Amino acid sequence: xxxxxxxxxxxxxxxxxxxGGQLAKMTALPALEFGNEIIILEKGEGAPSQTxxxxxxxxxxxxxSTLIELGNQVDVVTLENEFVDANALRELENAGHxxxxxxxxxxxxxxxxIQKQTLSAAGIPxxxxxxxxxxxxxxxxxxxxxxxxxxxxxxxxYDGNGNATLTSANDIEDAWKKxxxxxxxxxxxxxxxxxxxxxxxxxxxxxxxxxxxPVVESVQKDHICHxxxxxxxxxxxxxxxxxxxxxxxxxxxxxxxxxxIEMFLKESGEIVLNEIAxxxxxxxxxxxxxxxxxxxxxxxxxxxxxxxxxxxxxxPAAVMVNLLGxxxxxxxxxxxxxxxxxxxxxxxxxxxxETRTGRKMGHITALGNTIEEAEDKAQKAAKLIRFGAEQ
Amino acid sequence: xxxxxxxxxxxxxxxxxxxGGQLAKMTALPALEFGNEIIILEKGEGAPSQTxxxxxxxxxxxxxSTLIELGNQVDVVTLENEFVDANALRELENAGHxxxxxxxxxxxxxxxxIQKQTLSAAGIPxxxxxxxxxxxxxxxxxxxxxxxxxxxxxxxxYDGNGNATLTSANDIEDAWKKxxxxxxxxxxxxxxxxxxxxxxxxxxxxxxxxxxxPVVESVQKDHICHxxxxxxxxxxxxxxxxxxxxxxxxxxxxxxxxxxIEMFLKESGEIVLNEIAxxxxxxxxxxxxxxxxxxxxxxxxxxxxxxxxxxxxxxPAAVMVNLLGxxxxxxxxxxxxxxxxxxxxxxxxxxxxETRTGRKMGHITALGNTIEEAEDKAQKAAKLIRFGAEQ
Numbered sequence: 001x002x003x004x005x006x007x008x009x010x011x012x013x014x015x016x017x018x019x020g021g022q023l024a025k026m027t028a029l030p031a032l033e034f035g036n037e038i039i040i041l042e043k044g045e046g047a048p049s050q051t052x053x054x055x056x057x058x059x060x061x062x063x064x065s066t067l068i069e070l071g072n073q074v075d076v077v078t079l080e081n082e083f084v085d086a087n088a089l090r091e092l093e094n095a096g097h098x099x100x101x102x103x104x105x106x107x108x109x110x111x112x113x114i115q116k117q118t119l120s121a122a123g124i125p126x127x128x129x130x131x132x133x134x135x136x137x138x139x140x141x142x143x144x145x146x147x148x149x150x151x152x153x154x155x156x157x158y159d160g161n162g163n164a165t166l167t168s169a170n171d172i173e174d175a176w177k178k179x180x181x182x183x184x185x186x187x188x189x190x191x192x193x194x195x196x197x198x199x200x201x202x203x204x205x206x207x208x209x210x211x212x213x214p215v216v217e218s219v220q221k222d223h224i225c226h227x228x229x230x231x232x233x234x235x236x237x238x239x240x241x242x243x244x245x246x247x248x249x250x251x252x253x254x255x256x257x258x259x260x261i262e263m264f265l266k267e268s269g270e271i272v273l274n275e276i277a278x279x280x281x282x283x284x285x286x287x288x289x290x291x292x293x294x295x296x297x298x299x300x301x302x303x304x305x306x307x308x309x310x311x312x313x314x315x316p317a318a319v320m321v322n323l324l325g326x327x328x329x330x331x332x333x334x335x336x337x338x339x340x341x342x343x344x345x346x347x348x349x350x351x352x353x354e355t356r357t358g359r360k361m362g363h364i365t366a367l368g369n370t371i372e373e374a375e376d377k378a379q380k381a382a383k384l385i386r387f388g389a390e391q
Numbered sequence: 392x393x394x395x396x397x398x399x400x401x402x403x404x405x406x407x408x409x410x411g412g413q414l415a416k417m418t419a420l421p422a423l424e425f426g427n428e429i430i431i432l433e434k435g436e437g438a439p440s441q442t443x444x445x446x447x448x449x450x451x452x453x454x455x456s457t458l459i460e461l462g463n464q465v466d467v468v469t470l471e472n473e474f475v476d477a478n479a480l481r482e483l484e485n486a487g488h489x490x491x492x493x494x495x496x497x498x499x500x501x502x503x504x505i506q507k508q509t510l511s512a513a514g515i516p517x518x519x520x521x522x523x524x525x526x527x528x529x530x531x532x533x534x535x536x537x538x539x540x541x542x543x544x545x546x547x548x549y550d551g552n553g554n555a556t557l558t559s560a561n562d563i564e565d566a567w568k569k570x571x572x573x574x575x576x577x578x579x580x581x582x583x584x585x586x587x588x589x590x591x592x593x594x595x596x597x598x599x600x601x602x603x604x605p606v607v608e609s610v611q612k613d614h615i616c617h618x619x620x621x622x623x624x625x626x627x628x629x630x631x632x633x634x635x636x637x638x639x640x641x642x643x644x645x646x647x648x649x650x651x652i653e654m655f656l657k658e659s660g661e662i663v664l665n666e667i668a669x670x671x672x673x674x675x676x677x678x679x680x681x682x683x684x685x686x687x688x689x690x691x692x693x694x695x696x697x698x699x700x701x702x703x704x705x706x707p708a709a710v711m712v713n714l715l716g717x718x719x720x721x722x723x724x725x726x727x728x729x730x731x732x733x734x735x736x737x738x739x740x741x742x743x744x745e746t747r748t749g750r751k752m753g754h755i756t757a758l759g760n761t762i763e764e765a766e767d768k769a770q771k772a773a774k775l776i777r778f779g780a781e782q
Contacts, residue, residue, distance in 0.1 A: 010437075010722040010744040011752075029420055034731075035724060035740030035753070037442050046401075051428050054442050292735055307732035314705050314758070331401040333426060340425075341698035344683055349426030353401040361402075362426070367705070 011035035013304050014054070016070040018061045019080030020047030022350035022360065023280050026288065027080070028052040030297035036304070041070045048351040064091035071097030078257060078303045082110045082278050083156050100206065100256040100303040101278045108253045109278045113154045113187045115253075122252040124245060125272045127264070128190040135181070138172050138188055145190040151175045154185040159358070160223020165191070192272065194264035198232055199283035200246035203258045203298040206305050210250065211298065213291060213311045215242045218262070218283050221324075224358055225282040228320040229371050230290060230313065234265065242271055249276055258299035260284060282322070286365045287311070289346045290318035315367040319374040321382040323362040325355035329388035333362060338384040344368075345381030355388040362387075402426035404695050405445070407461040409452045410471030411438030413741035413751065414671050417679065418471070419443040421688035427695070432461045439742045455482035462488030469648060469694045473501045473669050474547050491597065491647040491694040492669045499644045500669045504545045504578045506644075513643040515636060516663045518655070519581040526572070529563050529579055536581040542566045545576040550749070551614020556582070583663065585655035589623055590674035591637035594649045594689040597696050601641065602689065604682060604702045606633045609653070609674050612715075615749055616673040619711040620762050621681060621704070625656065633662055640667055649690035651675060673713070677756045678702070680737045681709035706758040710765040712773040714753040716746035720779035724753060729775045735759075736772030746779040753778075 012035030017024045020042040028038045028049050040053040041061050050056055055073070059066035062085040071077050076098040086107035093099050108118050116129045130141040132151075142149060151172075153162035164175035166188075179186055197220065201213040214231035232239065246261040253276060260281025262274040284295035293301075293309025301308055323333070331352045333339075339347055349362040364382045368374030403426030408415045411433040419429045419440050431444040432452050441447055446464070450457035453476040462468050467489040477498035484490050499509050507520045521532040523542075533540060542563075544553035555566035557579075570577055588611065592604040605622035623630065637652040644667060651672025653665040675686035684692075684700025692699055714724070722743045724730075730738055740753040755773045759765030 009742070011724060011740050011742045012727075025423075029424065032416075032443060032742070033420065033740075034727070034738050035722075035742050037742070051445050052423060052443055292737075301731060306728055309731070310734045331426075333402060336403075336425070337697055340692060340700070343701045347425050349402050349424075351400070351402045351423070351426050351428070 009035070009037045012037070013075040014039060014073070015300065015303065016041065016074035016077040017049070017080055018067070018070070018077065018084050020049040020053070020056065021080055022048050022352075023080045025049035025052060025350060026285070026348075027078075027280060027296045027299055030294060031300045036300065039070065039074055041066065046353045051351075062088050064088040067092040068095050068097065071095060071099075076100060076303050078299070079106070079279055082106055086110060101259070102254065102256065105253050105255050105278055109276050111154045111185075112152060112157070112275070113185070115276060119249055119252060119273055119276070122248065124249055124252065125270065127192045127272055127274065129187055131187050135172050135176055138166070138176075139169050141188045142169070145188060148191040150189045150191060151179060151186055152189060153179050154187055159225075163223065192264055193267065195267050196232070196234070196265040197274070198234070198242050198263045198265055198271065199228070199281070200242055200261045200263070201258055201281060201284035201287065201295045202246050202250045202255075202261060203295065203302050203308055203311075204250050204255050205302050205308055206256055208251075209308060210247050211308045211311050212243050212246060213284060213287055213295065214313060215239050216283055216286070222358060224322070224324060224360070226322055226324075227375070228283050228286055229375065230286050230318045233371065238265065238269065238271065245271060245273060249273060253278065257302045258284065258295040282360070285348070285363050286318040286320040288348075289365050290314060290367055315369065317368045317371045317374045318365060319368075319371060319378045320363055320365045321378045322360055323349075323364065323382060323385055323387060325357055325359040325361050325387040327355070327357050327388040329355045331355055331361065331387070334386045334389045335384040339364070339381040342377060342381035342384070344377045347381060347385075357388070359387075400426070400428045403428070404466040405430060405464070406691065406694065407432065407465035407468040408440070408471055409458070409461070409468065409475050411440040411444070411447065412471055413439050413743075414471045416440035416443060416741060417676070417739075418469075418671060418687045418690055421685060422691045427691065430461065430465055432457065437744045442742075453479050455479040458483040459486050459488065462486060462490075467491060467694050469690070470497070470670055473497055477501060492650070493645065493647065496644050496646050496669055500667050502545045502576075503543060503548070503666070504576070506667060510640055510643060510664055510667070513639065515640055515643065516661065518583045518663055518665065520578055522578050526563050526567055529557070529567075530560050532579045533560070536579060539582040541580045541582055542570060542577055543580060544570055545578055550616075554614065583655055584658065586658050587623070587625070587656040588665070589625070589633055589654045589656055589662065590619070590672070591633055591652045591654070592649055592672060592675035592678065592686045593637050593641045593646075593652060594686065594693050594699055594702075595641050595646050596693050596699055597647055599642075600699060601638050602699045602702050603634055603637060604675060604678055604686065605704060606630050607674055607677070613749060615713070615715065615751070617713055617715075618766070619674050619677055620766065621677050621709045624762070629656065629660065629662065636662060636664060640664055644669065648693045649675065649686040673751070676739070676754050677709040677711040679739075680756050681705060681758055706760065708759045708762045708765045709756060710759075710762060710769045711754055711756045712769045713751055714740075714755065714773060714776055714778060716748055716750040716752055716778040718746070718748050718779040720746045722746055722752065722778070725777045725780045726775040730755070730772040733768060733772035733775070735768045738772060738776075748779070750778075
């Protein structure tokens with residue numbers, strides 16, 4: 001089996017992770033649990049995963065030489081975010097290093113216009129979109145997509161950063177400026193009204209084997225994931241359709257590892273794919289407590305060429321609530337003493353040194369026999385914790 | 392609340408752990424998960440918890456100055472083992488540092504003769520025992536305890552190390568030599584035939600509040616914990632009796648944190664207390680996956696003065712099987728690729744650099760609707776992993 005990796009720690013494998021935030025931290029926890037170790041590549045000090053790493057390399061992850069320096073020290077390299085330049089990643093692969101997901105996958109996903117073109121070509125329904133190179137193109141696009149539309153950055157957008165809604169031609173000038181259209185590639189999408197946002201985490205192995213987690217409902221607040229409810233309360237047909245679409249999407253971009261697929265359920269009953277995140281994803285954090293093998297452990301298994309674990313839920317329902325910064329301040333979760341007293345609330349604090357408004361600082365998961373029961377516990381605990389509040 | 396600790400990491404507390412083995416590692420994992428960090432005090436390089444620690448102090452943990460060096464850098468100090476000299480720990484406390492469990496608790500527990508005297512005085516049934524200062528004392532003890540007897544070291548015994556069975560006076564000479572009776576304090580216990588070994592993990596808070604995990608059955612192989620089955624299949628009366636005894640024992644030694652209580656169930660139906668381990672314990676490893684809040688997370692909560700979590704099981708049954716070294720060799724778990732394919736087997740590899748015969752290298756936990764179902768999965772996976780075998 002040529003996907004097998006020779007272990008280079010005493011009891012397992014050494015995994016290089018590009019990016020050291022909470023996703024790297026939550027990936028490191030199960031990796032360490034079964035004998036592996038990690039090395040982090042980060043841009044600066046104080047990353048949440050720092051204390052779990054064997055070593056922290058500091059450098060610019062868009063430079064091939066930095067990536068190769070990481071590759072030289074580990075069995076396999078993986079990514080915490082999809083913003084690492086695909087060309088630099090290709091050089092890492094060309095230097096003989098294992099990288100999952102591959103440079104090809106990242107190349108197909110990190111530019112949202114290319115992502116949509118790729119998925120659309122594979123027959124997956126997506127929100128109608130058009131490339132735009134000028135303000136005039138946007139106005140012309142409205143003839144096809146109709147107002148309102150959403151102007152988006154092709155790269156590096158997350159949590160609503162890099163999006164601007166256009167209700168009429170009058171909004172173009174401001175949106176163009178906001179997204180720095182003179183220096184950044186943009187595209188437009190039709191505005192897509194939906195009844196629910198759905199998401200599916202899929203883990204795909206190097207050999208193409210796929211496992212999938214339950215379809216979940218996600219609720220955004222100010223474009224940031226706020227609540228995730230598992231499993232989604234939709235018909236069996238829609239449920240199966242969402243899973244089939246998620247699997248096809250991951251196969252289409254040849255993804256390896258845990259990959260998040262976000263979708264919109266429209267009033268018509270149609271499901272359209274919104275976005276692929278080629279990495280562990282906020283909509284799958286609940287799997288840490290809720291599933292036999294979490295999205296994080298399965299990601300580690302996948303990139304190491306090991307068998308994938310079961311995605312089965314231990315209880316009928318799980319709800320995750322994000323803990324977001326209220327305002328600028330320290331990273332301390334005021335009220336955690338009270339929140340820990342809420343029975344069945346699993347509290348995750350990422351360990352960031354500073355809070356900002358809307359910054360993801362932690363999350364809470366609770367399990368239950370029903371969504372309502374789980375959500376009640378998770379919300380009760382979440383309401384007790386404040387980031388950026390006076391201590 | 393004067394038990395409250397001022398946080399000294401950006402998002403939580405800094406915990407000092409004396410000892411850096413697998414117990415420290417499994418304690419660190421949930422500690423980090425909710426924003427805390429750890430500093431380890433170890434005697435040498437290569438401890439399993441090393442890569443999870445903020446810092447590793449190297450030194451002799453029986454020296455007060457070393458303990459105080461640790462105390463100066465953390466919010467609270469806790470222990471991975473009960474062998475740290477209680478007098479040195481008292482100096483740590485006298486220097487103004489928080490220590491849980493306290494020097495008093497360790498002093499009452501680390502000398503097994505004092506432990507038995509203390510528990511016995513509190514009305515807890517223990518295996519009959521006698522102090523011995525000479526070989527003649529042993530022979531005299533047989534008049535009261537009858538042959539066979541077990542000669543034991545008062546301190547630093549674990550996993551059968553420091554024990555010798557005496558079937559008659561002819562065995563005294565060899566046993567005395569084996570346990571180095573001329574230089575080490577010993578005592579004798581009556582031989583205690585039992586039908587089951589039981590254990591209960593208890594977590595006690597600084598304010599005296601107690602939570603307890605299920606009563607479990609443990610099976611030893613060559614004096615080393617081999618299998619743990621939760622919950623124990625005993626009558627409701629015995630079950631309650633075991634829990635009451637465990638709670639009383641922990642109160643008697645004024646323990647704080649997670650504490651393991653090992654017991655024998657005799658054919659007569661009597662339960663006698665075998666031993667207290669004033670720390671997280673092998674009989675509680677199954678709680679990581681099986682319970683809402685594990686023995687490790689509850690230990691962290693207890694020593695930080697935070698509310699304790701629920702000990703409820705997520706599934707009706709759980710079984711843990713230890714992975715022991717077969718012979719001297721590397722720390723690599725040969726066969727882990729196959730074991731990971733066993734659905735529902737949670738594999739823990741401690742990350743030790745070397746294997747020895749009988750050394751605890753990892754463990755596997757599986758959940759199920761019955762003990763049989765859980766044990767089947769755990770054993771199936773455990774049989775596939777070998778430490779010290781040819782690779």
